[in-house]
Amino acid sequence: MNAPASRKLLVIDDEIQIRRLLRLALGGDGYTVFEAETGQLGLQEAVARQPDGIILDLGLPDMKGVEVLRRLREWSRIPVLILSVRAGEDDKIDALDAGADDYLTKPFSGRELLARMRAVMRRAQPNDESALVSFGDIEVDLAARLVRRGGEEVHLTAKEYALLRLLVRHRGKVVIHRQILREVWGPSAEDNTHYLRVHMTHLRQKLEANPQVPKHLKTDAGIGYRLVE
Known part of the structure; x- marks a missing residue:
């Protein structure tokens, strides 16, 4: 065969x-x-x-x-x-x-x-994922672990990058707080939602044109976050 x-x-x-x-x-x-x-x-x-x-x-x-x-x-x-x-x-x-x-x-x-x-x-499932994901003027190279905004590299901490990568992988879908905390910080951190709020604030400051009114990193109140392209 x-x-x-x-x-x-x-x-x-x-x-x-x-x-x-x-x-x-x-x-x-x-x-x-x-x-x-x-x-x-x-x-x-x-x-x-x-x-x-x-x-x-x-x-x-x-x-x-x-x-x-x-x-x-x-x-x-x-x-x-x-x-x-x-x-x-x-x-x-x-x-x-x-x-x-x-x-x-x-x-x-x-x-x-x-x-x-x-x-x-x-x-195997059809491989419809791409190593390069863009939204707005943001480009995320998942293979190289690089993030660029307007063509310039953006420095993210390890946790900020892990949080962004998770949202990128599930873009368009709400990722609940517990899932994010479990995957980024580990199972013992599932109740520490303040970790998430702080890192999401920093991520928006680095990636959003208006961090107070985010266009891409959206909050679903009381549920989680989602990435909108």
Whole structure:
């Protein structure tokens, strides 16, 4: 069973022999294969190539594969198959919790690899997310973690950026207070709504033309916040 010729896969692995093996196996099944030998290059290629699927090694030279996965999941639902020599249960659980769609241990058979890749891509939701989101004169580059206003970079704190990223990912929808607090500050902070008010005020001061009458970062009184494009 061959993959459609238009399907693109990105292989992120520092072992040239593994990349060569995967290129042969996947190319023979109809995939167009791109390669990256480091995590940083892999993230850049994911943005540039917009692949239909990613095969990711956990042992990369510049950053942990799980960290690559977490950063990728900040802006994309591209299906990811982990390919690793690590067979421990904890490694598998960490990868799956970080957003992996499946986990295959080296050494592997070409037939199983192709079958698993087809399966994760069948299960995947259409990837309609973009790494670059714009509203008004604001541009949010989710892959690079950069925010610009009128073309100039805006410095946000880690919490301010996490709050903005959450609203961007759910743009047009109300995100309730508890969900924001849980995802940005952690489960123990669900009742600390004052955290949220302070950071939203700072975010509006940095991004809105009139922070007192926000055009994009809207409040739904007593419920939560939403981003209006």
